Amino acid sequence: MGLGSQKDDIGDLRQLQLAPLRGKGSLRLWMSVGMALVAAFTMVTRLPWTIAGGWLTAALLFSIWSYRSIAKLPLGEARLSGAIEFRHCNRHALYSALLWMPTFWLQGWTPGLDHVLSMWTISLLMMLTLAMVAHSVPMACALFIAPVSLSAAAALVRAGAPQLASVALVAGFLLCAFCVRFAQNYVRFRRAEEILHEKTETVSLLLREFEETSADWLWQTDSNRRLVHVSPRLAYALGAPADALEGMLLLQALSGDSWETGQFPKSLHDLAERMKRRESFSNLIVPVSIGGKPRWWELSASPRLDDQGKYLGFRGVGSDVTEQRASAEQIAKMARFDNLTGLPNRLHLNEDLGRALTHAIEAKARCALLMIDLDRFKAVNDTLGHPTGDKLLAQVAARLKSMMERGMSCGRLGGDEFAVVLQNVASADAAEELAHRIIAALSRPYVVDNHQLFVGASVGYAMGPHDGATVETLTRNADLALYKSKDKGGNVVAPYVASLHAQAEERRVMEQELRGALDRGEFELYYQPVVTAEDGTLNGFEALIRWTNQKLGNVSPGRFIPLAEDSRLIAPIGEWVLRTACAEAMRWPSNLKVAINVSAEQLTDPNFASVVVSALAQSGLPPQRLEIEVTESVFLRDGGGAAQLLDQLLALGIRLSLDDFGTGYSSLGYLRKTHFSTIKVDRTFVQGAAKGATESIAIIRAVVALADSLGMATTAEGAETELEVETIRTLGCSNIQGYYYGRPMPSDDVLALFRQPESRSSAAA
Template sequence: MKSLPTDLTAADVIPARTLLGLGPRDQDIGNLHQLQLAPLRGRGSLRLAMGIGMALVAFLTMLHHVALPVAGGWLAGSLLFSLWSYSRFRNLPLGDPKLPGSAEYRMCNRHALYSALLWGLPFWLQGLAPGVDHILSMWTIAVLMMLTLAIVAHSVPLACALFIMPVSLSAAAALGLAGAPEIAAVTLVAGILLSAFCVRFAQIHIRSRRAEETLHEKSETVSLLLREFEETSADWLWQTDSNRRLVHVSPRLAYALGGTAEGLEGIPLLQALSGDAWETGLFPKSLHDMAERMKRRESFSNLIVPVSIDGRPRWWELSASPRLDESGRFLGFRGVGSDVTEQRATAEQIARMARFDNLTGLPNRLSLNEDLARALTRAIEAKSRCALLMIDLDRFKAVNDTLGHPVGDKLLAQVAARLKGLMERGMTCGRLGGDEFAVVLHNLSSPAVAEDLAQRIIATISRPYVVDNHQLFVGASVGYAIGPTDGATVETLTRNADLALYKSKDRGGNVVAAYVASLHAQAEERRVMEQELRGALERGEFELYYQPVVTAADGTLNGFEALIRWTNHKLGNVSPGRFIPIAEDARLISPIGEWVLRTACHEAMKWPSNLKVAVNVSADQLTDPSFASVVVSALAQSGLSPQRLEIEVTESVFLRDGGGAAQLLDQLIGLGIRLSLDDFGTGYSSLGYLRKTQFSTIKVDRSFVVGAAKGSIESIAIIRAVVALADSLGMSTTAEGAETELEVETLRSFGCSNIQGYYYGRPMPASDVLTLFRRPDDVAIAAA
């Protein structure tokens, strides 16, 4: 950055001519303009508000003396100028030390002059014979404007003077013509004094800024020298005599030991370092090692020893060599030392961070693996057992998505505290990451102990939590493996415990699962299925079946639900319940879902125009921002009307998403597509979903249909409540899984709108659907 002239010190005052930019052109003024402009940075809004406010005040005052059109014209001009000036200065790099600032400086002066010309007009709006009262009113407002400008822009005195003096001259001239020469003189003197004040204030400001820069440069220089000194010099020197007593104690060493140089002279070094332990003789091992080396007259380097200073533990790093005279006689030791307490604390903190979880304070994955390795080694040597429990929280993601990660982190801390409270001797719990925890059991007496601990963990974690005034509920799934029976290495035992955890999650969560050998076969089957799924689309192995949906009142066919089927050359016919979860985990569901959507729309175009097609959509598809464009493309390519397409979603969509899915569904509704809420009442139902998203249909799960037909009071109540809710919200209801005449009649009696199930037809391929429309009764399906 270019500096001010070197012949000027921070205490010197810059001449007014230089400050006003009126000095010789060849004078080096360095970064003066930037120092002047820097205070204006970020004050554009203040200047705009000041200009508009004062213009409005002046306008209201003018109305007593000036015609409204004239006053209004001046007000309009003032407001336009204020806005124009604000727009010109808004993005300027005022005070940027990397730029000269001359152009911005001249621009400030020009705008000040323009503003002065504008504010000099009100004194003449009554003509060449203005009234004194009007002029004095305008002068009062102008003085307030000048004072405000002097405060806001005092660092640019030329701009202040270019505003103050023309306005003052205009007011003085008007007062002179109005017959008030004395007041005119006062006005002119006031303008001159205020301009001089701005110059003086600017000199003080620039001197202060230059002093700050000089101080900053000196501080940086001193800091650089201190850093160089600390990097190249020891903290202190020390010496001992042949009896290992301190001699020639320096003030720095005395200060470090918390005493005086005279008081420490002749004191044994070990006594000075050990503090109260000198009386008991219970020295730390490192001090014993140092004493032995000094006794053997051996050199030592970078030896870290604990030191007690006034009862406070510290850590010193000491190095020393024996001192010998010309004849080789031992004189003692001379060495250097430094206090490394902070560095050691930092190193310990880093080591702790590498082995412990910052959020919960529990051991992390690395520390748990080491502890499991020790447990396995002891179990193998003692022919005993150990165990590894893997814990995964249920419904935790819903907490993160709905209440945010800070609440989720606090919940994890409470879970960790509960787990820690369950630990007994021979147990170690830790956090693996995310919402996964683990427990290592040493010297396990029987697998029943691991089973019992897992059950207690689930019961403890499942109790309600209160976080930031929210009552929260989460569960836990636990899988465990016994070592070395289920694995003699950390990797094997961890993998098998993880397989058991997957089994627990597959069973719905909140249960305990032990590792069994068959889990490997299931994992292998899952791996093969995922591998085959990756090429299923290219091989054309998928096919869509369609199940009829009829009107409950008269059995009239009103649409079909598209259901995917997969036939693989290795695996045969694979049910959707098996391969859909794998496709979701493998991130394959989006391309498969897109194929289903396009195929269903294409096939539906071959049906009568009054029939709809319903397509199930997964949560992963709805979190894809491009899904809406895929739907539009499928409709456009097939020619299907949006009103004939119904998208079916489950409530899990809202639990897994923070709001993006709801927005995407609103886009689909805007296209005219119908939405259906599937499996309502079987999961974490919330009326908020129905309030936020305009569903056209609520689907009743088969479990409630079967229960209602058997007279289950709970199922009957749920179906009636869903029907009533749908009716009140202007939605229809579709009951799934009706297989008997009794179930159909029951659903009709409850007022369900539509029925779907084997009673009216099983899922059928597209070719069989087309045969329905060739019959005379192509709009109805007779009861089987």
């Protein structure tokens, strides 16, 4: 393969040398004929005409034969190796030298230096002419020049002029060297020319292919920034014929109708300035008007310079990026706006808040951030499904957006949480007044898919820069205020106050301690008696958890139970309560039951039923002695799963009690679906009835009547005085629970109650 490549290179070299000879046959013929005639006329003055005529005839015949012979050769054909043609030219040069050599040998007939010099002059002209015509074939030149020079030198020596003979030899040598050197330079030049031509063709081909296959196009301007060499693709992109665009200012072609008004976008001014300063630019996005329609182009270009460094204009490439820009804008919008509601998202709101804070600090004004959280929204999602919840959120966003005025912006932070940024707010009262209006607007009923829905809203707000000089600080403080408003029960506006940090820190410490409380054995169960209303007979206890921490002391359940639910710790704590209470109840008389409060978070765990079964089996407690107490929130937090789990517990023989009946939402549907054994009347109604409040008395009577009709018992909570106990008995409640019969007590005190009769009997004996 290497030999083949070498042969190809040699063939190319021969063709480069032979190519200049093509078309010069007539010149060689007339040169040969003319020199032969001059030589013959010179010889005829000294030699017999027969000799001179014979040589002239031979010279003319050889010239004609050589012309015809070489004319038939395919000189410079790239598809041939050129070896035959090369040898043919060399042979003809040698034959021509042999023809001219006798002109010096014949000088013996007429000795004399002047005649030899005349023939040498003619031969020298012949050699020079051949060197000029056949300079690209140095071998042929050498085959002619060397013999002729040697013959001339020999004739000059014989004529008695050795110095001139030396001159003849040197002249022949220099001519041969000139031909070789000239041929080398010629070949190099042609090689470079061919390479440049190939590169030019390659570049042209690539450019044509680039314009034909790509969405980009080439453009070029002169030194006056006018378009030149307008390509068809550029003309198509500009929507005008190429000849109409030729010579037009680039800025005029790009600006369209705005060229007359002179109102150019900033990016076009930037383009003009860079071209004016002759600076290269890359990926410059400029607006373009094509037929009155706006488009976006991406341009890159560099200045063109000639060999002397003279500025010629710009050459570059461009492409239409309108679709890509639209996609990028859509992506940017998606990154800054909420897909569901169309409101600004957290990122966008943070930017608005940052600008509001900056302005407030510089102008010594105020701004505000309102954090909004919907109340009872999870119940909508759980009962009617997420599609309905999404439609509700869209209506909430529309109401919120309709309330926005100048200097206000609202957005969705995520889930059912929204926020409002207020610029230049006059005072905290103005922010609070807007918050109340927002709660009123969002609390109006909604109609979604033929469902009438009610949700409320809780709002917490912070004032900037007083409550926070940075976006992060102000957002954190407004969030603390929102948490405070939720903690108050919802539909409340809460401002940020410094004490909220202490509460948040207390909550953090409490959660940290709560996570290790089980392992440290810090929990203890207390038991409060439940008696029969008719005769005060003890029929069971309600298990109540207590927590004593080394750092925090005694922590009430009202503080740590909600925290346990939020931090997902209620499941292990609830399981400990269940197992401990069941084991403790086995130490009581067999007619007493134990009631355990179960959180809504526990009932969302599908393994809760198996935990109850395990606790009963491990302790040996009969299912009939276990009563599970739940609140109405259980059914609002879960879309049917809690009811199914409670049905499983009922199937095991476990008793169910509905706590805090009537204090929350309408519970009649739950009573119809789930067979509760007991309904517990909240202590607020008990206290109200004892004071003669007709509403409380009516509610208790209604609950008792409802329970009796459904075959359920009623337990009145919070009885603390004899009057309250008598009122409960009069109204017909089945059971009573409260301080009047006993406060919550530890397990040892409960066991002491059962040992008291035995101790008294022993003392009497």
